[in-house]
Amino acid sequence: MLKGVLIDWGGVLTVGLAEAIAEWIVVERLDEAHYRQVMRELIVHAYENTENGENTIHALERGEISGLDFERDLAARLLTTDGVPPVAEGLLNRMFSRFHRVEPMYEMLREARAAGLRTCLLSNSWANEYPREGWEDFFDEVVISGEIGMRKPEPRIFEHALGRLGLAGQECVFVDDIEANIEAARRFGIVGVHHRDPDLTIAELETLFQVSLR
Template sequence: MTGDAVTANAVNAVNAVITDWGGVLTSPLNQAVDVWLAADGVDVARYKGVMRAWVKQAYDGSGVNPIHGLEDGTLEVAEFERLLAAELLTVDGAPVPAEGLIARMFRAFEPVEPMYDALRAARAAGARTALLSNSWGNDYPRDLWNDLFDAVVISCEVGMRKPDERIFRHAVELVGLPPEECVFIDDIEHNCAAAEAVGMKAVHHTSVDTTLAELRALGLAV
C-alpha cells in the first residue's frame, strides 16, 4: 500500500457513530402511532392529514408550525398537545384528550436491542458514540444509556433541531472529531441528507440488518 493510500484511509476512517433515537434505537414510529390511534379511537385519516401537512412544513421550510416549536423547545409540550388534539377527533366524533397525548403516542416504543448491542461493540472497539434526537417531549429511557454515549444532544435542550446544520456541527464538536470521521444514523432521509451536507457519512435506517451491514462496510466493529 502506498503512502498516499494509507493517508487516504486514515482521513476517511469512521471513528464515531452518531445516532437518532426514535425509529432507530426504538421500534418503528409508525407502529407505535398505529397502536395509539387504535387505543384512543382516533380518526386515522384526519390524523394523517394533519400530520402530513405539519411534517411537510417542518422539513421543507414552507412554514413554521408546532413541530418546530416542540422540537426546538420554544413550544411547551402541553401547548403542542392542545394544538394537535384540537385538530383531531375520534371515529365517533368526540374530542381527543390533549393531556398526556405524546406519552400515549409513543407508549408502544420498544428498545431495539441489536442496535444497542452494535453501539456497545463500536464503543468497545474505540469508536466514539453520541445520540442526536429531535425530542417530542419524550420520556427518554436514559437508564439504557449508561456508559453508552460520549455525548447526548436532545433538540429541545440545545434550542436546535434536525435538519438545521448547526445541531449536526454541535454533535460533532462534542465527540471531538471532524465530520468526515463521523457516521450519522436516522430513519428520516431528509436528516441524513442534512448530515451529509456538513461532511458526515450517513446511513438511512430502514432495518436493523441493512444498517448494521452499512456500518460494517464503513469499517466499524458492530
Template sequence: MTVKGVLIDWAGVLTTSMAESINTWLVADRIDTSHYTEVMRGMIASAYGGDGAENPIHTLERGEITALAFETALAAELRTHDGLPPVAEGLLTRMFAGFQPVEAMFEMLRRARKAGYKTCLVSNSWGNDYDRTGWEEAFDAVVISGEVGMRKPEPRIFAHAVSLVGLEPAECVFIDDIEANITAARELGFTGILHTHAGTTIAELETLLKVPLRSA
C-alpha cells in the same frame, strides 16, 4: 478521512418503529386514522420542507413551547370516531408509549465504543421522556433537541454534536430514519445511513468501521 464516530437518532432507529407505536395509540384513543394521517402529513412535510417556514413541530422540538401547548393544538385538529377531539393532556406520552428499545442496535453501539469509536445520540424530542437505561454504555454524548434548543436538520445541531465528541463531520457516520436529516448531514460532510431495518444498518456500519458489531 477515517471514520472515528457514529451519530445516531433515537425514535424508530434505536427503538421499534414509530408507525407501530402510533398505530397502537390511534386504536386505543379511537382516533380517526385517515383524518390523523391527513393532518400529520401536512405538518411533517412543512417541518422538513425547504421553504424555511416555521412550524409547530419546529418549536416543540426546540423546546420553545411546552408539550401541553402542542398537545392542545394538535388535539384540536384531530377527532375520535365519535367526532370529538381526543384528550389533549398526555397525548404525546400515549402516542409514544409503544416504543421499545432494539437490543441489536444498542449492542452495535456498545461494540463500536469498545472498538474505539465515539458515539453520540442526536434526537429530535417531542417533549417526551426517554428511558435512559443503558445509555452510559452506549453513548459518549447525548444531544436532545428540546434540551439544547436546536433540531435536525439544522446544521448547528450537527456541529454541536460533533464538538461534544471532538470530531469533524467527515470523521462521522450519521444514522437516521428521516431522509431530510440524512441529506442535511451529507451536505455537511457526514457519511449518511438511512435506517430502515436493524440488520441492514448494522451491516452497513460494519462495512464502514471494519469491525463486527453484533453477536455471533
C-alpha cells in the same frame, strides 16, 4: 478514518414510526384517516417544505413551546372514532410509550464503543420522556433538540454534536430514518445511513467501520 456514530432515537433505536404510531392510533381510538391527513401536512411542512416558514413542530422540537401547548393544539386538530378530540394532557407520552426499544441496535452501540468508536445520540424531541436508564453504556454524548434549542436538519445541531464528540464530520457516520436529516449531515462530510431495518443498518455500519457490531 471513521471514528464516531451519530444516531437518531425514534424509529432507529426504537421500532419504526409507522409501527409505533399504528399501535397508538388503535389504543387512543383515533380516526386514522383524519390523523394521517393532519400529521402529513405538519410533517411535510416541518421537514420538506421548509421554505414556507415555521410551524408548531419546529417550535416543539427546539423546546420553544411546551409539550402541553403542543398537545392542546394537536388534540384540537384530531378526532377519536367517537367524533370528539382526544384527551390533550399526556397525549405525547401516550404516543411515545409505543416506541419500543430495538435491542440489536443498542447492542450495536455497545459493540461500537467496545471497538473504540465514539457514539452520540442526536434526537429531535417532542417534549417526550426518554427511557434513559443505562444510557451511559451506549452513548458518549447525548444531544436532544429540545434541551439545546436546535433541531435537525438545522446545520448548527450537527456542528454542536460534532463538537461534543470532538470529531470532524469526515470522521463520523450518521444514522437516521428521515432523508432530510441525512442530507443535512452529508453537507458536513458525514457519511449518511438511511435506517429502514436493523439488520441492514448494522451490516452497513460493519462495512463502513470494518468491525463486527453484533
